[in-house]
Amino acid sequence: MYTVERLTADELEGAAGQLAALLLETVATGSSLGFLSSLDAEDAAGWWRALVPDVAAGRLLLWAARAEGADRIAGTVQLRPAVPANGRHRGEVAKLMVHPADRGQRLAGRLLATLEAGASERGIRLLVLDTETGSPAERMYAAEGWTRVGTVPDFATDPTGVARPTTVFYKQLAVAGEAPGGA
Template identity: 40%
Template sequence: MTDQTQSIRQLDDAQVATHLNDLVLVLMDSVADGAAISFMHSLTQAEAERFWLQDVASAVKRGDRQLFGAFVEDRLIGTVQLVTGMPPNQPHRAEISKMIVHPEGRRRGLGKALMEAALDAARGAGKSLVTLDTRTGDVSENLYRKVGFLPAGIIPDFAYDPDGAARHATTYMFRYL
């Protein structure tokens, strides 16, 4: 995969259905690989499809969320979401959600490129603060620091690992634009 063309594209709600197979594969394989992204190893294909088609596509259609895909050639291999539909007292803020790169696509700069696209979109939407949370000590925490996020605090026992064997802490992070 090293000499293949990589690109980051913003996806609309209809493109979620177009790329559904890849989106499901990215989500399911990442959870199976231990990614702490709100799902458990018991995640089924039907649940993954419902997440992308109902939860994500509908939020994108409403304009509450922007979805970006990382492509290698024409295969979607990673995603990140920028949540822009915030409460009335937080119009200046956006949130990063579900930063996922398929295990086969990691260590290629796709995560950084996805984050930069999301941050550019936040600027374009007039946001001045972006927040996120990540499993404390996860490799993604280093990525977030490299693109300018700072830790705000750690909550112990925040969520179960995907295998359900243990709970992990989460680190809340922020970045001004």
């Protein structure tokens, strides 16, 4: 059993070490998250701490999952609401990761569902994301009802530095009293 909670800026600061450990494990298993395999614990924790001002200002919403009885973070996901006045109805999903020991438990789907509910509550009705083409994450997003837009060749490198294609997805959400995609 997992609990998924949105972290405050103070909670993020306090959890930076555990989130760094999750990031390191995820990168070590080959997940393309924007980091190379040379990432170390100090840099990983610093990356998380650098997000604190955005969380405090509401420019970034971050959820973390913990397994009952475990003293580590099992998964996380981020939402970046769009800033422009003409784009406040949309947001970007980023850095969905699940610890290798917790994979296969549908935790990624639960994190996504929690993010989607949080986005909908904020009036966000369109989400976008990108993920490495051919990865388990690509299959999971499709299974969770995301629509594939297309593929961009050589968009990012994997943790070993090899350029890989990226698949872009979107999902329309219902906002209170609206059908998905409603205005």
